[in-house]
Amino acid sequence: MSALQIKKGANKHSAYNLRPTFSDVEETHTLALLVDNEAGVLARVIGLFSGRGYNIDSLTVAEVDHTGHLSRITIVTRGTPQVIEQIKAQLGRIVPVHRVNDLTVEGPAVERELALLKVSGSGDKRVEALRLADIFRANVVDSTLDSFVFELTGASDKVDAFADLMRPLGLVEMARTGVAALSRGSVA
């Protein structure tokens, strides 16, 4: 019996990653989870993503119903349609997860993110930063003689655009909350 010639790292034909009948186009989806606000629930959700190799683009979590001990987790994730379906089904299996909503496919939704940006500089740059902040309707929440901290709320691409403009004007630090999202219309 002859030895097989195995190329290192050759996994092109591996059954583990062949998904022939499925679309390979990655999509970005925003998922909203209603979960029991109990110890370890966030670890369960994050552990699912890391354990099964799914992506997290952003994640926000906070209690939304104090008497009912319910928290809302909003996750922006990327994957092929089949992976997205798997993620939703796997999230649904977690015992403290009450509801999984895919806001990307379940009708229109609003998505907002809050960002704080610290911009240092003086002279023209400082004036320009303030002028652009006005255009983006960003608020000044802290100011020194040579810096501003801007507060900006909006969709992620608006925050991206503002940050890109601030970079040459002296952006030194930024904090973003990640996406919070709700479906439009009157029902939950």
Next chain:
Amino acid sequence: MVVQALKDQGVDTIFGYPGGAVLPIYDEIFQQNDIQHVLVRHEQGAVHAAEGYARSTGKPGVVLVTSGPGATNAVTGSTDALLDSIPIVVLTGQVPTFMIGSDAFQEADTVGITRPCTKHNWLVKDTGGLAHTLHEAFHVATAGRPGPVLIDIPKDVQFANGTYTPPAKASAQRYQPQVKGDMDSIIELVEALESAKKPVFYTGGGVINSGTAASQLLSELVDATGAPITSTLMGLGAYPASGKGWLGMLGMHGLYEANMAMHDCDLMINIGARFDDRITGRLDAFSPHSKKAHIDIDPSSINKVIRVDIPIVGDVGHVLEDLLKVWKSRGRKMNREAIAKWWKQIEEWRAINCLNYKPSDKVIKPQYALERLEALTKGRDRYITTEVGQHQMWAAQYLTFEAPNRWMTSGGLGTMGYGFPASIGVQMAHRDALVINVAGEASWLMNMQELGTAMQFRLPVKQFILNNERLGMVRQWQELLHGERYSHSWSESLPDFVKLAEAFGAKGIQCKDPADLDDAIMEMINHDGPVVFDCLVEKHENCFPMIPSGEPHNKMLLGDASTKDAIKEGGAVMV
């Protein structure tokens, strides 16, 4: 309170090992007689024993271990139960709440460690919530797709007095999986079944987990439709091996006729199986011309690896009941003519006789040993457990199962060392039954300390060890894949198994001559007590048939002659 909750949940047996952080619970156990505690010799054994108990009874198995090393030793068994969907409730002791996080003696982050290897777990920080959590744990372990759960109880919570609340109704629980299948999908499946020319049922462990009624419904459906049925390793026994629709096991070491039927069918009905990679082989060539239906209680199993045309989320028993009702009410239609032709094709595949092997009168062939074990135990209500490896596949091929809950094996995780403790759990649940663990010598040594448990509790488990002095499956893969470089796959310095048995006070039998085998097996069966049967078998036998990694169902290897260069570059990276 813990013991009271266990009693109220109908627990009669627990498997465990005491330690500092569970002493208050052990003190409770000492003062009662309703629950029997089985002292194992290693915590891993406790979990596997509980799995054997659960798998053979349909009831959840219960484990009680201490904090730190007790909990970490339970991790393998818990993962095993998760992969095979076995309901297990593991109770672990924990250091007192005020010491958590201080790196206290025998402290480990048990809920952190076991989060990915349980269906759910809890750290109970106040006694008030203890009873509720215990009851919820039993509900989560058994409802929906079963699985292991773990409750971590700090020692001060065990000591404190609290108000006990009896179990609430299951409907009051937050965890409520869907059990009824969608009627439109069921009707769609019936329509597909009525017109199918080459249908095949592909069933799995989910049928057994759904209960004996589900197995009966399955047999009724298969026999009434006249369609062939194959099963995964985990599903053996749900449909009787003597039934007329039975093709045998499918998959990597499944029967030729079963795999060919899967490949060529035009309607595949997956009932409680999960398209595991041991089953599907190469995905892009998996059953290319079939319409696929999938009945599963776990929505995440559907479309996970194979896209199906008719997904039905629900409990197998409920769905089968509805399916039969609809099919009958529509006039029990089937394309009988086409199915008769389909069976003719299957008979041609069967005529290849894929389980054929070269017999010998000089050495015991492992296949022969299992054929004789089968012949000499047939007709008895027999429970079989296995370890993991070649012997496991041969046992699945050569032994037959007429009823569910008679076959306990580590399928998904492939845990060597599972079989012996599992046989102890089975024997605890069925004291008078014949319980045989078909083992390899290497797997058996992984949990051989449980011989002490078998002796202490007078459990007459039979350890049928096919001893080839090799890690047979590893050796086989090295032969096929790594140029016959047998790196560390032989068992050197093996013990004398007869003397080893005798050292524990058990009976040891060694057999190496095929002519003596029948008498030796009968001696094993007739001995009233644990037996370690050292069956010296052919050392270089390979397990066939086999689907090489990276190949589809219709590219099976049937024997040694066809193995040359069987695994191509792509297949070589897979396990």
